[in-house]
Amino acid sequence: MKIDSSAKRPSSLWSGFLLSLATLSCLQPVLDRPAQAALEDSPKVILDEAWQLVNHWYVDGTFNHRDWQATRQTLLNRNYTSRDQAYTALRQALAELEDPYTRFMAPQEFLALTTQTSGQLSGIGIHMQQSEETKAIVVVKLLPDAPAFKAGLQVGDQILAIDNRQTAMMDIKTASEMIRGESDTAVKLQISRAGQKPFLVTVKRAVIELPTVESSIKQEGSHKIGYIRLQEFSAHASEQMRMAIQRLQGEQVDGFVLDLRGNPGGLLSASIDIAGMWLNNGLIVQTVDRQGHRENIAAHSIALTELPLVVLVDGDSASSSEILTGALQDNQRAKVVGTSTFGKALVQSVHQLSDGSGLAITVSHYYTPKGTDISRKGIQPDIAVGLNPEQLEVLNRDPSLKATASDPQYMRAISTLQQSIGSYQKRNLAPTALPATPKNETAKRS
Numbered sequence: 001m002k003i004d005s006s007a008k009r010p011s012s013l014w015s016g017f018l019l020s021l022a023t024l025s026c027l028q029p030v031l032d033r034p035a036q037a038a039l040e041d042s043p044k045v046i047l048d049e050a051w052q053l054v055n056h057w058y059v060d061g062t063f064n065h066r067d068w069q070a071t072r073q074t075l076l077n078r079n080y081t082s083r084d085q086a087y088t089a090l091r092q093a094l095a096e097l098e099d100p101y102t103r104f105m106a107p108q109e110f111l112a113l114t115t116q117t118s119g120q121l122s123g124i125g126i127h128m129q130q131s132e133e134t135k136a137i138v139v140v141k142l143l144p145d146a147p148a149f150k151a152g153l154q155v156g157d158q159i160l161a162i163d164n165r166q167t168a169m170m171d172i173k174t175a176s177e178m179i180r181g182e183s184d185t186a187v188k189l190q191i192s193r194a195g196q197k198p199f200l201v202t203v204k205r206a207v208i209e210l211p212t213v214e215s216s217i218k219q220e221g222s223h224k225i226g227y228i229r230l231q232e233f234s235a236h237a238s239e240q241m242r243m244a245i246q247r248l249q250g251e252q253v254d255g256f257v258l259d260l261r262g263n264p265g266g267l268l269s270a271s272i273d274i275a276g277m278w279l280n281n282g283l284i285v286q287t288v289d290r291q292g293h294r295e296n297i298a299a300h301s302i303a304l305t306e307l308p309l310v311v312l313v314d315g316d317s318a319s320s321s322e323i324l325t326g327a328l329q330d331n332q333r334a335k336v337v338g339t340s341t342f343g344k345a346l347v348q349s350v351h352q353l354s355d356g357s358g359l360a361i362t363v364s365h366y367y368t369p370k371g372t373d374i375s376r377k378g379i380q381p382d383i384a385v386g387l388n389p390e391q392l393e394v395l396n397r398d399p400s401l402k403a404t405a406s407d408p409q410y411m412r413a414i415s416t417l418q419q420s421i422g423s424y425q426k427r428n429l430a431p432t433a434l435p436a437t438p439k440n441e442t443a444k445r446s
Contacts, residue, residue: 043086047075049353050090050104054097057349059290059362064097071096083355101348102362110358113350117267119210119234123180124148124187124203128159130172137167137175143208151203153191160198161190183207212237215244217251218403220414223421226253226307227403230274233266233320238273245277245304255308255421257413259403261338265319268347272297275327277304282331283369285323287347290363299327308420309334310413313381318342325379326368335420336381337413343378385412 051072054063063071071093080086090104105113115121125146126139139157142149159167162178179187185205192198214229226248230237248256268285275284279299287295311325311334322341328334347364367373385408387395395402403410 043080043083044076046083046353046355046357047086047090048072050359051075051093053351053359054094054102054361057290057361057363058097058102059346059364060097060099061290064099066096087357099346099362101344101346101360103360105358105360107356107358110352110356113358116232117234119212119236120207121180121210122183122205122207124151124153124205125208126153126179128172128175135168137170137172143211146208147203147206151201153189153201153203154193156194158192159189160192163188181205209236210234211240213240213244215248217248217253221418223254223418224252225414225417226251226256227259228256229259229403230263230321232263233268233270233274235267235270237266237270241274242277242304249305249307253307255310255417255424256305257310257312257403257410257417258334259312259410260317260321260325261312261314261402261409262316263318263321264316265321265344268320268323271320271323275299275324276301278309278328278333279303279331280306282327282333284327285369286367286371287364288367308417308424310417310420311336312409312413313338313341313379314409315339315342315378318344322374322379323366323368326372326374329379329382330369330372335383335416336379337383337385337416338381338409339384339386340380341374341378343374343376345373345375383412383416385409 051068055068055072075089075093078089080089087104087106094102094104125143126148127141128137129140130137137159139148139153139155139159142153142155159175161167162170162175165178167175179189181187183206186202187205188200188202190198190200212231212234214231216227218225218227226245228241228244228248230241245256272284276299280303281299284297284299286297289295309328311328313321313325313336317325317338318341322344325336325341329336345366346362347366348360349363351359351361353359365373365375368379372379387408391408395407401407405411
């Protein structure tokens with residue numbers, strides 16, 4: 001599959017189309033039988049798989065003006081005593097491309113990427129934090145209808161032990177890994193709750209869809225505003241966005257604020273689907289591959305709403321966030337408020353290698369509908385609103401203040417949206433003028 005990712009958070013930014021990778025045999029050279037057997041019995045098989053994929057798909061046919069054939073010989077002529085040694089050599093070879101988005105992922109890294117972008121995981125449905133002072137691991141959020149909620153866990157519960165292993169010296173990452181596991185298996189937690197003695201609870205794991213869309217109605221003056229925050233473009237983002245728009249429409253909102261601040265990106269298919277929820281027609285994005293082939297992707301469905309829309313962005317809005325923002329801005333569907341976006345205009349494909357590791361390869365460039373290349377400069381907002389260090393500190397210290405009166409970018413988005421709502425309502429409420437009736441002619445109306 002193809003992805004597009006940001007240097008800031010490379011493992012979490014997917015953006016692309018499905019790409020058939022059923023076999024590697026069509027890409028591999030024919031070797032004599034002893035040489036083939038020797039290759040398959042060594043870590044070199046992974047190196048050759050990766051090299052073949054880059055050789056076939058990489059967007060720059062000059063490979064950054066490097067002799068890519070010589071790179072293959074160098075990789076395969078070395079002797080490796082472990083897979084980690086081979087992984088290091090592969091990373092060094094890819095570094096010669098000077099492309100941070102073309103990268104190798106060890107099996108655990110690749111698994112983490114695919115888990116995140118799938119928009120679901122197998123676990124019990126809790127969010128945890130670790131106290132800086134006491135190091136206690138505390139439940140801070142429960143997903144509705146998830147196993148932990150059904151088992152009676154509560155926000156504020158302290159987890160003392162996981163499967164009889166004490167958490168006193170455990171970091172939050174280790175605790176999360178222990179709580180996650182295969183669906184239909186159980187995890188035993190020792191819980192400390194205020195006013196009660198510590199107790200044990202057994203929770204059966206399940207596959208949980210992770211929420212990436214948050215939505216609410218905000219009363220701003222005389223207007224009901226549908227506020228939607230999209231955290232990333234996972235496999236479930238489209239359906240969650242559709243449900244949010246439809247729910248808010250049903251509540252008779254006057255307009256929408258779509259908050260993409262801090263959204264690092266995700267699946268391109270999700271960004272295209274979501275753009276189509278706001279656009280009746282128009283180009284969404286253009287991609288250009290290694291051969292110079294240009295593909296234009298346009299909206300092809302009826303928008304879910306035509307109500308006024310403002311999009312909030314910042315320097316951490318990247319990849320698929322920029323595709324969606326560019327589509328809405330260039331088609332004059334939305335006003336964009338905030339600061340310049342990250343500036344990532346490359347598309348990657350992700351491939352699983354035979355040992356469970358993975359490879360991301362830059363395969364094309366993308367451009368906004370008007371043909372703008374946003375590389376390293378980002379999308380410029382229609383209305384620039386920055387945050388000073390003090391404002392940033394307040395919002396980072398207490399995220400619940402975002403999209404409130406304490407958030408200058410949100411408040412500017414609201415004032416902009418209210419102007420658009422006024423114009424929209426005047427257009428749609430104005431009586432339709434009837435044509436003048438010619439003299440000496442009887443008007444016939446029904």
